[in-house]
Amino acid sequence: MTCTSSRQGTVRRGGRHYWLAFWVVLVTVCTGLSSGGCWSRKEVTELAWVSTMAIDRGQKSGWYRVSSSLLNTRTAVGMTTATAVEPPEFVVSVEAPSILEATRQTTAMLGRRAFYVHCEVIVISEEVARQGLRPIIDFLTRDRQFLQAKRLIIAKGKASDILDVRGSVEERVGRLIMTALDSASVYGLAESVTVGQFAEAASSPGIDPVLPVVERVSLEPQNVQRYSTSVPELSGATGQTEQHSPSSAIMEGGTRRTVRVVGLAAFRNDRLVGWFNDEESFGLTALLRGLRNTPLTLTSPRVAVSLTGGPSKLRVKVSPDGNLEYTSELAVDVSFLQVFGSLDLSRQEVHDLLMQQVAHEIQRRIDKALSRAAELRVDPAGFGLALYRANPKRWAQVQAGWRDRWPTVPVHYRVDIRSLKTGLAVDVPPVSTDDVPQQAASRVIQRLEEPV
Amino acid sequence: MVTPPSGVSPGNMAIPRSAQADEPISTGEMAALGTHLLIPTTLMFLPTAVIRIAFQDGWLSNILGFGLTLMLAAILLPLLAHAAPGQGLLEALRWRAPWIARWLGLVFGFALVHLEALVVIEIGILWQQAVMPETPDTFFAITALVLAALSARAGIEPLGRTALLFAGILLIFTPVILFMSFDLIHPAEFQPVLANGMKPVVVATQPVLGFGEELLLLALGLGYLRPRPGSSPAKASFQVVALATGISMGVTVLFFAATIAALGPREASRDLLPTLTYMHLIRLGEFIQRIEGVVLLFWTWSILTKAGLVHLLACQAWGAVFAIRDARVLSLPLVGLVFAESRILIRDTIELVHYLMIWGLIATMFFLVPLLIGLVAIGLTPSPNRPAPPPNAAVPGQNTLSPNGPSPAPGGQPVP
Numbered sequence A: 001m002t003c004t005s006s007r008q009g010t011v012r013r014g015g016r017h018y019w020l021a022f023w024v025v026l027v028t029v030c031t032g033l034s035s036g037g038c039w040s041r042k043e044v045t046e047l048a049w050v051s052t053m054a055i056d057r058g059q060k061s062g063w064y065r066v067s068s069s070l071l072n073t074r075t076a077v078g079m080t081t082a083t084a085v086e087p088p089e090f091v092v093s094v095e096a097p098s099i100l101e102a103t104r105q106t107t108a109m110l111g112r113r114a115f116y117v118h119c120e121v122i123v124i125s126e127e128v129a130r131q132g133l134r135p136i137i138d139f140l141t142r143d144r145q146f147l148q149a150k151r152l153i154i155a156k157g158k159a160s161d162i163l164d165v166r167g168s169v170e171e172r173v174g175r176l177i178m179t180a181l182d183s184a185s186v187y188g189l190a191e192s193v194t195v196g197q198f199a200e201a202a203s204s205p206g207i208d209p210v211l212p213v214v215e216r217v218s219l220e221p222q223n224v225q226r227y228s229t230s231v232p233e234l235s236g237a238t239g240q241t242e243q244h245s246p247s248s249a250i251m252e253g254g255t256r257r258t259v260r261v262v263g264l265a266a267f268r269n270d271r272l273v274g275w276f277n278d279e280e281s282f283g284l285t286a287l288l289r290g291l292r293n294t295p296l297t298l299t300s301p302r303v304a305v306s307l308t309g310g311p312s313k314l315r316v317k318v319s320p321d322g323n324l325e326y327t328s329e330l331a332v333d334v335s336f337l338q339v340f341g342s343l344d345l346s347r348q349e350v351h352d353l354l355m356q357q358v359a360h361e362i363q364r365r366i367d368k369a370l371s372r373a374a375e376l377r378v379d380p381a382g383f384g385l386a387l388y389r390a391n392p393k394r395w396a397q398v399q400a401g402w403r404d405r406w407p408t409v410p411v412h413y414r415v416d417i418r419s420l421k422t423g424l425a426v427d428v429p430p431v432s433t434d435d436v437p438q439q440a441a442s443r444v445i446q447r448l449e450e451p452v
Numbered sequence B: 001m002v003t004p005p006s007g008v009s010p011g012n013m014a015i016p017r018s019a020q021a022d023e024p025i026s027t028g029e030m031a032a033l034g035t036h037l038l039i040p041t042t043l044m045f046l047p048t049a050v051i052r053i054a055f056q057d058g059w060l061s062n063i064l065g066f067g068l069t070l071m072l073a074a075i076l077l078p079l080l081a082h083a084a085p086g087q088g089l090l091e092a093l094r095w096r097a098p099w100i101a102r103w104l105g106l107v108f109g110f111a112l113v114h115l116e117a118l119v120v121i122e123i124g125i126l127w128q129q130a131v132m133p134e135t136p137d138t139f140f141a142i143t144a145l146v147l148a149a150l151s152a153r154a155g156i157e158p159l160g161r162t163a164l165l166f167a168g169i170l171l172i173f174t175p176v177i178l179f180m181s182f183d184l185i186h187p188a189e190f191q192p193v194l195a196n197g198m199k200p201v202v203v204a205t206q207p208v209l210g211f212g213e214e215l216l217l218l219a220l221g222l223g224y225l226r227p228r229p230g231s232s233p234a235k236a237s238f239q240v241v242a243l244a245t246g247i248s249m250g251v252t253v254l255f256f257a258a259t260i261a262a263l264g265p266r267e268a269s270r271d272l273l274p275t276l277t278y279m280h281l282i283r284l285g286e287f288i289q290r291i292e293g294v295v296l297l298f299w300t301w302s303i304l305t306k307a308g309l310v311h312l313l314a315c316q317a318w319g320a321v322f323a324i325r326d327a328r329v330l331s332l333p334l335v336g337l338v339f340a341e342s343r344i345l346i347r348d349t350i351e352l353v354h355y356l357m358i359w360g361l362i363a364t365m366f367f368l369v370p371l372l373i374g375l376v377a378i379g380l381t382p383s384p385n386r387p388a389p390p391p392n393a394a395v396p397g398q399n400t401l402s403p404n405g406p407s408p409a410p411g412g413q414p415v416p
Helices: A001-036 A097-111 A128-132 A136-142 A173-186 A194-205 A240-243 A278-288 A348-376 A383-389 A391-396 A402-408 A437-449 B027-083 B089-095 B098-130 B137-154 B156-180 B199-224 B233-263 B265-270 B274-281 B292-322 B327-344 B350-355 B359-380
Strands: A049-058 A064-073 A089-095 A112-116 A120-127 A151-155 A210-218 A259-266 A271-276 A291-296 A302-310 A315-316 A326-340 A411-420
Touching: A001 B137, A001 B359, A049 A128, A049 A173, A064 A097, A097 A112, A097 A136, A120 A128, A120 A173, A128 A151, A128 A259, A136 A194, A136 A411, A136 B199, A151 A173, A151 A194, A151 A437, A173 A210, A173 A259, A173 A291, A194 B265, A259 A278, A271 A278, A271 A348, A278 A291, A278 A326, A278 A348, A278 B089, A278 B098, A291 A326, A291 A348, A302 A348, A302 B265, A315 A383, A326 A348, A326 A383, A348 A411, A383 A391, A383 A402, A411 B098, B027 B089, B027 B156, B027 B199, B027 B233, B027 B265, B027 B274, B027 B350, B027 B359, B089 B098, B089 B199, B089 B292, B089 B359, B098 B137, B098 B199, B098 B292, B098 B327, B098 B350, B098 B359, B137 B156, B137 B292, B156 B199, B156 B233, B156 B274, B156 B292, B199 B233, B199 B350, B199 B359, B233 B265, B233 B274, B265 B274, B274 B292, B292 B327, B350 B359
Parallel strands: A049 A112, A049 A120, A120 A151, A151 A210, A326 A411
Antiparallel strands: A049 A064, A064 A089, A210 A259, A259 A271, A291 A302, A302 A326, A315 A326
16 A cells, blocks of 8 residues: 555656656657668668678789679569579679778669678688688678678689579579588588688687688580570679679570589688598588588498487597597497498398498598698697697697697597488398398408408 | 754754655565666676686676675665665765765766766667667767656656566576577587686676676665565665676676677677677577567667666765755756766777776775765764654654655654
């Protein structure tokens, strides 16, 4: 009762008037903001939506050539569907001393404000990556349009070539690259890396970043005569842009192009220093983030399996005299998806020996990746970071020459095959009566028992 | 204006009914207001300041800082509530030691104007840097200040209810957000390393303690607190402190750790608003791509509530200086003072980050020390409620906290 009476007393003393004034001001401010009186307003019809950005080295020293793949709103807003003369995207390239200036020049050329919030992928050329990505990363993490979730990839050759891949199933370049990256990460060829992840790895002690690498590939020649016309250039584009822009003509001679992920790029701090090929990338991704339905084909016996598991648990042991020793465990589930020849998968001996073979093959690829990393003097697996976290004092002692030291540190890998699944069949389909499965299985076991 | 009647010493006169006691709010509402004093700005700029010093061990500093805050506030505020039940610090001092009340009011008045100017600057940075870069931050400052002034004039009750509503939303959304960002979090990133021992952790506690000591400002508004039936003011104030600090510590430590784990300590340390950047990264498949708009909405709501509360407390402080009973009349005039200070206080965001590094020292000097002085003054001054009865000076209506309205002063006339 006390509460009620005192609260009513408050209102009686004029609180109602203050509330009225409060709501009047609030509604006025909100209405003012929403009715276009805001300085930062962005009208959809005044924006040019950039879906992918490519950064190459400019002709002048220290300059960048920035190519932006923009959504063609003439086809995207429902006026018409994408055709040869009205492709879903077009490319505009500018040269500037900084990325910031390049974005402003792009806006000036387009007549609309280049809008990068929906730019999902940033392609960087090999040349630029070898010079170092720190200035680019700094811009991307500082500008509010480029969130840290943007994905970074390295192009073998020119980055702007990657934007010229129209003709594939996916019409938008950014989406095509994203799906290619996702697929590649499934089959263990690459790892999707965002701007933030790269920046963190490049600045952390004891770990070097990696980035996926893509290249442009041509598909088989198609009968696409109707696609051989040139794309009408955007109004306002200069003659120079027309000459150099990769969008000046698509699918010349009826050739469709797409992108392919070809492995990982090795960085020392922020500078590109080399490449990891297919098998090395497999080993590295298995270490870094594990396996996700990743296919693997054994050669002897010839069996295709799908692997799931990880990531590996890296532990470091520092002995009292300061010696280091790493152990890593990777637990993997294996599913057989294709068996060549006769192999009785229902037999336990076959299971055991195949598990050994799978584990051995994974370990071989990891070893190969680490050998390559040692050769490039990089530490993408984060051995140094593991030491820093476990024993920062010892890390401080070895930090200076770590890239030369870590290859000499013993690393014990253990690949555990947790389960072995045979899919929906336990045996291969019989093809003749003269090859008795048991005999075939015995032969396989003999072959498996030979020392690797 | 209320002045002691001539010929009656403060020690001998009855305390008129507390202005704050006219607008009681519940323990939950007061705790929610305390949460608003701590959370919004702590989540905004503190991660950068702390992680720059302690890197991935920064969340330990957060626990340590909030632990110290809890200890300080859990001792001092119940002590005040016990010594002067139903009154705020300055209110209690006005009738015990008016001279000290004026000087402390002056200190608190300037400190609160300073704090509100900082809050206004932070609102401007949040919106200008993160959302609307072309809009001048003066626009945000004026909008925030006008809203704060109007909400302060409306009184503590609307503020308390708004705060309580937000606290509920915060408690629901925190685990949801953390769950949505589960795939971003790498636990190895925030496992304690202590590469340089505990020293950076302890040093980084200083800004945390500065933000935490803002909770002590509730001492000025403790008169608003209405204990539950059967509960004492001291117990209620302890509950307020425990709830506010507990919720704030839990939420900020979780977001600290999640931000460090998602961005990495080095990226988080160079980010101006790392918590917002962390929110940028959260997405739920193709379904929910950007949640930072919702987060910004609640964040702004929270920080405006803080601005309103600080403005109200600033009015109380200046009201003590000028001996004004209902100090809310100072609400609009204070807008000009706060606006002027917000324009000249900080030159840029780098200066702000550096300034926050010493915020612990500033808060100790201008929040903790005046509170301690006030408490000592209250302790040394005989309570006018229980004066040594002078001969022929019977004071009627001693139970001045009675809800039945103002107590009659000597002579039978009610004190205005």
